[in-house]
Amino acid sequence: MAKYQAMKVDPKGFSKDQLKFYAILIPMALFVALPIIFIVSHAFKPMNELFAYPPRFFVRTPTFENFRDLVALASQSGIPFSKYLYNSLIVTGLGVFLSVLVTSLGAYSLSKLKFKGKKLLFEINTLALMFVPIAVTIPRYLTIERLGLIDTFWVLILPLIAMPVGLFLVKQFIDQTPDELIESAKIDGASEMQIFTKIIIPIIAPALATVGILSFQLLWNDVIGPNLFIDDESMRTLAFYFQTLAALATNQAGAGGANMIAGQGIMAAASLIMFVPNIIIFIFLQGKVMNTMAHSGIKS
């Protein structure tokens, strides 16, 4: 048996004893990536390849046909594709901004300010990490109806802004900031809000990027909001439009037939459009996310 050596964390270069990890990690990553490669490949398949038998995994002659159909189908329903895209961008953009702002303000107060009920608030928030929004869809609907928010843009944004995970992560991150920094700014006459905007925000940028990503995923992918709280077709988002198309395609799957197969290509294109912004943002910000996650632990 090889002599036991201490685990080498974050090695600087390649060495032979890493081979066993690659031997597991690379096949695993390939396996995980397969469905995603499939979406990319399928999205660019022309009609005759979608119908091909036996089915072929990779695309031969890539085309944008599916994307064009996706856009054309939207206009048929009376709402241009660009409108859905515009709605999604506004909802996601405004939502991410508000979420980051509201979460970081709250996290700062829980970490550094003194007020009654602060400890209890953090405990309730930690408890709410376990909250499953989908379980209370009905009472949420009733609350939103009572507030008169049905059929407004706000209904797509407001319910998703307070993220217990986000507050938790940012609070843990701010806890690492030394109090001396804040004290000395106070001596210079800065108010709490000035300390927050001028000193804290730049320091906690990685945590804010992380909240931004989580909030982006939530808002960009949300179908419950546009599905339940919006009646006005012209206010619905991309995620919603794709879901209606998906429902159409699956229903036809039951009946079989050519429309379903053509639908597959369109749906793959839709999946790709939903997925690509997520992955691009994550790739750019992953360093910051990892930095935040280092402080993510729950200390009970």
Added chain:
Amino acid sequence: MNAIRKYSGFNKLMDLLDTVQQKMNHPAWFFTPYVTLFVVFIIIPVIIAAGLSFTYFNTIETPEFVGLSNYIELLTRDEVFMQNVLPNTIRFAFIVGPVGYFLSFILAWMLAQIPHRPRTILAIVLYSPSMTAGIAMGVVWTVLFSGDATGYLNAWMMNFGLISEPIQFLTSPDYLMNIMIVVSLWSSMGVGFLAMLAGILNIDRTLYEAAVMDGMKNRWQEIFYITIPSMKPQMLFGAVMAVVATFQVGAIGVQLSGSNPTPQYAGQLMVNHIEDFGFIRFLMGYASAVSVILLIMIYGISKVTWSLLGERD
């Protein structure tokens, strides 16, 4: 240049903002926005759910108080719930939760032992499925698992002679649940996985070396006596995320099979049961009782993980 900046409108706006900020000292400026949204969209709905669960409510008439009868009905007369939904949910959660969690840990542990660049690339790949939201993915899975010979999996297996007849993966109750489990495991390397990876990377290296000096003999001892204890807070965070993610999945069975209820209730989970009663049959009181049971289950299981992994003061 400076003169222009001094008198520009932008600067005036910034000055104004600064004057306003100078006066914002009270903690309420900071916590009110979050607390308001948190109470309105999380706390109040949970309280309403609890309240409605004791009523008969069909969305048109005012709720009528019926005591515990929703719960009694649910636990004694709802055959679908007791024979399908509850066992399905438990089976699904007890496989996807622990297996997904274990996978996340072991993959993070291996990733921590390779250099930065390949680690980043592999971590992004492993994390990426958790970003593919259900919406259109359902259709992609139906293409892969389609029940006739045009389904990719069927076509391959027939090609290699593993099977002679295509398998009805998505409409057969025998397969639906297993496919739901595989698909969920596929996307289980989420936020918890990233937290655990960061946790392992941040463990003080001298701990490992000291342990070797003290006579630590093998990798297993190292994992159980150093790695896991040193990152318990991240282990707990990952566990809570795993529990929540597991119970939140609900749409998957309906998406794969294309119907709610799923064929012979084979893929019916609690979330689908809530949707079925709440938005298809409009028995909101009854659906709320299911919601309350679901929240209690998640809370209970999280508490168990908590007591297993939490640090005691």
